[in-house]
Amino acid sequence: MVQSDVMSDGQIPKKFAIPTHRPATLGPNIKLPQDQMLAAFRDVLAGNRPKPLRDNDGKTIKATVTIESNGTAKIKVDSAIFAFTYAGLLSSDPKQRLEYLEIYLREHTLAGIHANALRAKVAQAAFSDEDFLSVVETLLTAQESFVQTVKGAVAARELTNSALLPNDERHWENLVAPSGDSRTLEAFLNAECEAERARLLAADPIRAFRAVSLSFCAPALLPIDKFKALPKLSLLEILRIAASLPDHFAQVGAFEICASAFEQDAEFEAAGLKLLDRLLEMETLRIRCLSYAGAFVMTSARLAQHSALSQKPAFWRRVTTSAHSSLILRACGFGNADDLYEWAMEHFGKAFLFSVLLEMDRESRWKADWLTGRHLVADAFGRVEAAINKIPEETRPKAWLERLAKGREWITENGVELFAVLPAIGESAPRKMPSDDELYVFRPAYDRLVAEPNATNLLRAAAGFYTVGVTEKALQACHLIVGRLRKDGTRWDDDDTQYVLQVLAFVAIQTKNAGLAESVTDFCVEKVRELPVDGSTLDIVCRLVECAGANSDRDQAMEELARRLESLAFLAPPQALNDLHDSLRHLQLLDSRLSSSLGKAVAAARLGRKAA
Template identity: 25%
Template sequence: MISISPSKLRRMKAMYALQKLPTSIRSAVLADGELARVFGISLERPVHLGDVEVVSFEQLVGAFRKIVDGKKGVKLTNQSGTEVDAKLNLASDGAMIVELPQHRFRFNFASLLATKKVRRLAAFDEFASRFSLPAGGQAQARARLSRSKLDEKAFVETVDLFSASPELFAEELRVKAEAREDITREDFFPEHCGYWDALIPAPREAGNLSEYVAAELTDEWRRRLGVSPGRAIQSLIGTCASVRLTPVGLLSLADPDDVAVAITDNIPGSSPYALVGMFEVCASLSASQGRFADLGERLLVELVGDMNRLENSCRVYAAAFVVTTAYLAQHEILRERPAYWRKIAAAAHASAIFMAFAKMELRYDQIVPWAMRLSGNEFVVSVFLGFFEQPLWRPEWINPRYLVADIVGRTLNAVHTVRDHVATEWKPHTEKARAAISERGMEFAMFFPSLLEGERKAAYMDMPAESGIGEKFHQFCEEPSMERFHPLTDVLMHFNIPRRGHEAIKSLLEGLQGGSLTSDKRPVINGLSTLSQIAARDHDTSLAESIANAVIELSADEANSSHPSEAAWRIIECAGAQPTKQALRAWLAEKLERLAFAIPAPPSISELPELILMMRAFDPALGILLARAGAAARLARS
C-alpha cells in the first residue's frame, strides 16, 4: 500500500480542486500567493510580452527594481533561458517602459520598487497626489511601503490599489477612444471593484441619501479638499447631479484662488452635470469674490451658449448613466449597496466616461438608442426596484430633453441667488436658455426632481383649491376617468392626495378592472404609472394592491396584453409600497406569478420570462421567490 503523508495529501487535494477551476478563476485564487504558501504549491507566474516572449514575473520585478535603483544594462531572459531583445527604461512618471522590436509595454507604478525606503515613499506620495484612493487605503499602503524591505506581495497590493483609481481608468478609456479602438461594454467598467470605493466612499452608517450627503460624502469632500481643492473638484464634481450634492459651503471655506484655478482647469471636457455644479459654486461665491462672476459667465457660455451642444452632451451622459446603472444593479458585490449610493456612483462614473469621449466626433442621435438596446430593460427595472428607497425619480426622465430642462432649471435657480448686477450680466445667457426650453415645450420638466433627487420627502404640498391644477383635480374627483386623470400625471407627485382623491382613485381602478382598452392606451399607461409611483411614495399598500389587481385583470384581456413588460413594470413600481424588503420580495413574486398565468398565450407573454430572469440578477433572495413566476411564464410561452 502506498503511504501518503497528510501534508502531501492536502496538497494533492488542493491541486486537484485548482485544476477543475477555469483558468481566469484559478489565477485570481492564486494571485496573492497565500493559498500556495499554505499548501506548499510552487507557482510560476509567466508574463507574456507580445506573441512570443514569456518571462517570469519574479525576474521582471527584479529587473525593474535594479533599473529603479539606477543600474544600467539590465537584461531579461525568457523561459528558455534566451536573452530577450528588449530595452527597459524608467519614464518620468514612474512607469517602466519595455520596448521589443514589434511591441511596446508600459508597467505603471514601477518606481515603487525602489530599494531605499525614502525613494519608495517619495514615489508613493507623488502617485497619491495624482490618483484617488479610498480613504483608508492610502494609510495602509503607505504603512506597507514603510517596511525596511518591500516584498513582491506588498508591491502587487499597492499597484492594485493605484490601478483601481478613477483617474487611471478614465485616462486608459480616453486613450482607447482616441485611438478609435473597438470598445466593448466591458471597457466602460474597471476590472477592480476597488475603483468604486475610490470614486466615492461606500456607505458606512447612512440609512438614506440625506444622511449620506450630510455626513459621509461631505467628510470625503473635506478630506480631499485638505489635500488639494483642484484634486477634490476634479475627482468629486461628477457627483453633483443634484443641487444638494454641490458642496457650496465647503468650497466657500477653501482658498478662493485655489478654487478658481481648479474650476478653470476642470471646465474643458467636463460633463454637463459637472459644469452646472461648478456654476452653482461660482454663483454662490460671486457675492464676495468678483472673479467668480466672470468665471460663472464662462461656465454659462459653456453650458447653455449652444443648446444643441448641451442636448448632445446630455445624450452622451444619459447613455453612460443608463449602462452604468444597469451594471451596478447586477454587480454581485455592488448590488448589495443602497440604491441612492449606486445612483451617485453611476452619476460620477458617467462623468468619467463623458470626459473620455469629450473630444470624439460621435453619432449623437444613435447614442441613447444604443444604450437602451444594450441595457435599457435592466436600467428601467433597476430604477423601479429602487422605488422602495427612492420613488421620486422616474427612468424615462433620463431622456436628454429632460436632462437639458433639469440643467437649465438648476442654472436659473442659481442665478436667483446672486446680486442684481451679476444677474444682469448673466441675463442674456439665461434668457436665451429659458426661451430654448420654452420652445421645446419642456418648462414643466424644470420642476421635476433632479437625477439624484429620488428620495422621499418629509412632507408634500397640499392640493391647491384654486384654478389650474386644483380645478383639474376637482374635475377628476367629480368624474373619475383616465381622461380626466391624464393632465395630472406630470404634477400629482408633488402633492398630498386628500381623502376625496383617494376615493376617486379607488373608483377609477374599480372601473378599469374587467374593462377593455380598445381606444388609446397611453392615458391608462401613464395614469397607472403615476398611481404606482404614488403608492410607492406613500407606502400605500392598499393602493398598490388595487393597482396590481387592475393591471393583472387588464392583462388577461387579449386586447390589452400586447405589452406585458408594461404590466410587469407597474407591479414592480407598486412593490416599493411594501414596508420591508422581505415583504416586497414576497409580494412581488406572488403578483408576477399571477401575471404570468393571466397573460394570454404567445406572442403576448414573450418578454416576461426574460424580464423575470433578469430580475434574479438584481437580488438573489428575490430570485429564489421568482422561480415559480419564471416557470409559469416559460410554460405559458411554450
C-alpha cells in the same frame, strides 16, 4: 520610440496597464520572465548594475534599464523604449517606497481607506513582487486610471463592456465614497462623503474638483460653501477647468458655485459667462445628456446585478452610477449619442428599468422615464435658472440673462418646461405628505381633482404629484378613480388608461398606500387578456413591480409580487409570453428573493411560449 508595454500575471486580471504577466513582453517579439524584469528594476533602484536580461529562450537582450525621478522604469532595446509606471515601488527602502507612493497618490484618486491600506503595505520591511502587484492593482482602480484605460481602448477600437463597467468594487468606492453605516443620502453626505471631500480638498482643491464634481447630479450634493471658501484665484481656476469638461453635471455645479460667489464678488461674471456659453449650447447639451443617459442605463444595470454592490444602499448606487456615467463621458466624449442611447436601452434597458422600479420603496421620487436627453437638458437648465434667480434681480448680469433667455427658447419649443422642476437623479428619497399651503401653483389642479375625481383631472394633477407630492385628499380621489376604472370596464388600450395607471402607481408608492397599490395591480392583471396580438406585457409588469414598493414589509411584498407575476404568466396570451419570460428572467437576476420564487412563473411562460 517610447511605448507603454503590458505584462500580466495569471493571478491578476489582464485589466492592468502595467507589467503583471509571466512572461513579460517588450513589444511583439521579445518575451522574458517577469520576475527577472522586476529584479532588474530593484537592482537599479538600489544603485546596482542589473544582471543582463535574457528572453525565454535564454538569449541575452541588449537592453538598458533606467529609473526616472517619478519612479517610472524604462527599458531601451535598440531604438525602442518601453516604459513601466510604478516601478519605484520596488525600492528596497520602505521610506523611498512611501515617497514614490505619495507621488502616485497625487495622480490617482483613491478613497481614504484604500490609500491608507497602500501606505501600510509599502511601509513594511519585506515587500515582495506580489505585494508590488497588489499595490498597482489598487492604483489602477482610480478614476484617472479608468479614463486612461478606456481612452486607450477607444483609440485601439478594442473597447469592451468589462472595460467600461469594471468588476472591482474599489473602482466604485473611489468615485464618491465607500458606503459605510449611513442609511440615507443626507447622512451619507454628512459622514462618508464629507470625509472624502474634506481630505481631497485639503490636499489639492483644483484636483479635488475634478473628482468631487462627478457627483454633482443634484443641488443637494454640491458643497458650494467649501468651494467658495477657497482662495479666489483657486476658485477661478476651478471654474476655468470646469468649462472644458464634457460631463454636463460638472458644469452645472460649477455654475451654481460661480453664481453664489458672484453675489459677493462681481469679478466672477466672466467665469460664469464662459460656463453658460459652453453649457447652454442647447443641441450640444442634448447630445451630452443623451450620452450620459446611455452610460447611466448601462451602469445602473451593472451595479444592480453585481453580487456585492447590489447589496449597497439604493441611494449610494444611484449617486455612484451618476458619477461613473459622467466619468465615461470624460473618457469617451459624447459622439454618436443617439446610437449609444439606443444600444444601451436595447441591451441594458430592462435591467435598468426594473432595478429602478425595485428601488421605489426606498428611492421613490425619481422615475426611470425621466432618463432622456430632453429631461436632462431641462433639469440642467432649471438648475442654472434657479442659481441666477437667487441673485438679487437688480444685480443679475445682463449677459447671463441673455444666455438664459436663449436657452429658454429651446425649452419652450420642445415643451419641456415642467421637466425643469422635476426631482433630479439625486433627489429621489421620499418625503412627507404636503399640506394644501405647500402646493403652490399646482393647487388649482389638486382642487379640481378632489372636486371631480376622474382620469382627466388626475392627469392634470400629475405634475404636482411628481413635484411637490400627494395630499391626503388627492389620495382619496385616486382610490375613487381606480374603483371607477374597474367598475366601468375600462380596457387596457382605451385612451390614456396606461398613463393613468402609471400616475396611480406613483401615488401609491409616494403615500405607501398598499390598498391603492393592490387595486392598481389587480386591474393590470385582469387586463393582460386584452393585449393585442403585437402587445407587450412590459407596462403591466412594470406597474406590478412598482406597486410592490408600497408594502413596507419587503419580504412580503416580493412574495405577493411573485404570485401576481405567476398569475400573469398563466393569463397572458401566447404571443406575449416571449416578452414576459424575458422580463421574469431579468427580475430573477435583480432580486435574490425573486430568483427562486419566480420559478413557477418562468416555467409557465416557457411552456406557453413553446405551445404558441
